[in-house]
Amino acid sequence: MSAEATGTLGRPHRWLEALWTGLVWFVTAFFLVNIAGVIAAVAVNSFATRWLGTWLPAGYTTRWYAAAWDEFQLGDVLIATLQIVLIVVAVSILIGVPAGYALARRDFVGKRFVMLLFLLPLLVPPITYGIPLATVLYQAHLGGTMTGVILANLVPTIPFVVLVMTPFIEQIDPRLEAAARVLGAGTGRVFVYILVPLLLPGILAAALLVLVRTIAMFELTFLTAGPDSQTLVVALYYSVFAAGVRAGQSVDAMAVMYMVTTLVWLVVALRFVNPTQLVTRVKDQPRAA
């Protein structure tokens, strides 16, 4: 180690570093090119008349979209998806924000336990707890229903909202609420005129993140959905699973519709949140340290 710091080895060191930098960028570019290839392959195939053994399809058509829409009953699937996602977003905000508020503003016995309770569903992967959860839901005759799908999807989203909102609420000065109370505002008025406007950016960010995550949530929906409570991603899974039954292009047409749905909301979400927030479940944990 000490030899590296001396000036004699300075030059080959710099050369090695340039090589290392080049390698890092090469790997990054290679990864991105392949992602682009995966997405483009789906998109191109969805417009292809026939695509066998060539670089590009023989011709282009839009008829697969109409075909996919009819074959997979995408109208119904989209309506079910919309209902499930909107209810999940609304309920997780309604339950998660007050819980986040209590955790941010009060110290109470068992607070660490409650925090752990909200952390666990985000750390345990959905397929692991999804199977016992689906068992319980089926026993309660909720399996295969819209309610069951919504309940299952709420398991990770409520804790997610709590853990996004808690640090957000902590940074709002509690004296603002106290001042409003001094001036005679009741709890309801404090909530409507002080808290909601201050919390709105955080609520919006949390809602968008839940929205994007719920559209893409495969495992929990898959384990609990029935024929008329499938979301788009589950319908896509079944159509890929049964590949060969239908033309590959119409499966890809459906995949493109799914991509567009997801990416539109992702672009909207990215205007309000940092991309790292999609994965770091506990917002800015190291920065708070």
Next chain:
Amino acid sequence: MRAVAKGGALGMGTAGIDRTVLLVVPGALFVILLFVYPFLYGLFLSFAPKQGDLLANYTKFFSTPYLSETIATTLWIALPATLINVGVALPIAFRLRRSTSMQRILTGLLVVPITLGTVLVAEGLLTYLGPQGWFSRILMAAGIVETPVHLTHNYWGVLLSLVITGFPFAFLLILSYITGIDPVLAQAAATLGASPAQRFRHVFLPLLAPGLAIAFCLAFVQAFSVFPSAVLLGAPAGPTRVISIAAYQAAFEDYDYSMASAIAMIMGAVQLAIVVVVLAMRGVSYRGPAGGAKG
């Protein structure tokens, strides 16, 4: 905390404080009812097999190679995928630690595969990596291979799908830890004559160790619970019959919820075991103050 004192001073009394704490109840109750309870229920159900004694499900799992081998199969996919994802994400995230437009563009691009999810990535890879796909075509045009490479419906397809969705996840996680480290620390080291490699080895790495361990655990746990791509892109009857497929088949094909719960519990136990090992290793290797990002 401060609010408690203020609330009391404002004459809200203890009732007001309790009411605010009550706001946490619906959320906590929901998690207990639909997360904790199903888990415990599953645990008990796994010890109440359709036939046989208390441990019948577990003895069946570990004495039937078709079932018990799924653990090794899943580890054999999940561990390499996690090592690749964390290992490649670390240098790239480190290179991009300063907040630049490059960092913003790249993080924005990398959330795309995460957001699209494993099902879409599996469908895309089937076309892209398939024998007629662009990937083989480019390799053949470049003269690297002569016949199309077989990367779908086998081990490689699943591994690659885990890299495509898992690498961005590991990258964003590690990036958020690296940007939490005060750059002043590295500047101080540079002033004292440390080379970039030394700064990484002696300043960043020790501070990053807890974050890296957590990133490894989360990435591994995700990879270990691989399901859709193992079915769609792998060979679900053979080389990529992962443990989640075994659990799914027990529940939804054999309708043996007791056995399915047992497999889910085993899946959770293996994940927990690896997490414990990684965190214990971190405890051995790590010498600095915990979470001392701002020194």
